Amino acid sequence: MRNYNVKYTVRLSKEEREELEGIVKRGKVAAVKRRRAQILLKADARSDDPSLTDEQVAQALSVSTRTVGRVRKAYVEQGLSQAIEPKQPERRRVPKLDGEKEARLIAVACQPAPAGRTRWTLRLLADKLVELEIVDSISKDTVRETLKKTRSSRG
DSSP states (O other): OOOHHHHSOBOOOHHHHHHHHHHHHOSSOOHHHHHHHHHHHHHBTTSSOTTOOHHHHHHHHTOOHHHHHHHHHHHHHHOHHHHHSOOOOOOOOOOSOOHHHHHHHHHHHHSOOOTTOSSOOHHHHHHHHHHTTSOSOOOHHHHHHHHHHHTOOOO
16 A cells, blocks of 8 residues: 655645635535545644544545545645546547538438338448448447437437
C-alpha cells in the first residue's frame, strides 16, 4: 500500500482552511465535495495533529486510503479547487447520425420493405444505411434510438 502523505504533504493556508471549514459546515453541499474537504482538513500538516497517516484519516472518515491519497495528490498537483470538485467526464461521444442522416434514415424506413420482406427490421435498416454510404457503420441500436426519438415506424 502506497503512503501518499510522504510524497504529497498537504499544507493548507489560513484562507484555504477557512474555505474548507465553511464547506464542511454549510448545509447544502454535495457529499463528495464535503468529504474531500474533510479529508484535506484531517490531512493538513499544519493542523493540531499533523501526524495523521492516510490510514488514520481514512478510518476517521470511513473512506478508503486510496481516496485519501488521491485527494492529497490532487491538492498538491492541481490545487484546492481541483481537489474538492468532482471530475467532469472528458469524453463526449459524437452522434453517428446528424439531422440530414436522420432524415435519410426515416426516408429509407418509409420506403417499401425489400423484396421477400413484409417490413423493415432494424438490422436491414442499418445495413441499408451502410449500403447507401450514408454512414460507414452503424448498429441496430443506434437506428432504434433514432427512430424512437423521431417516433417513426419501421413499417
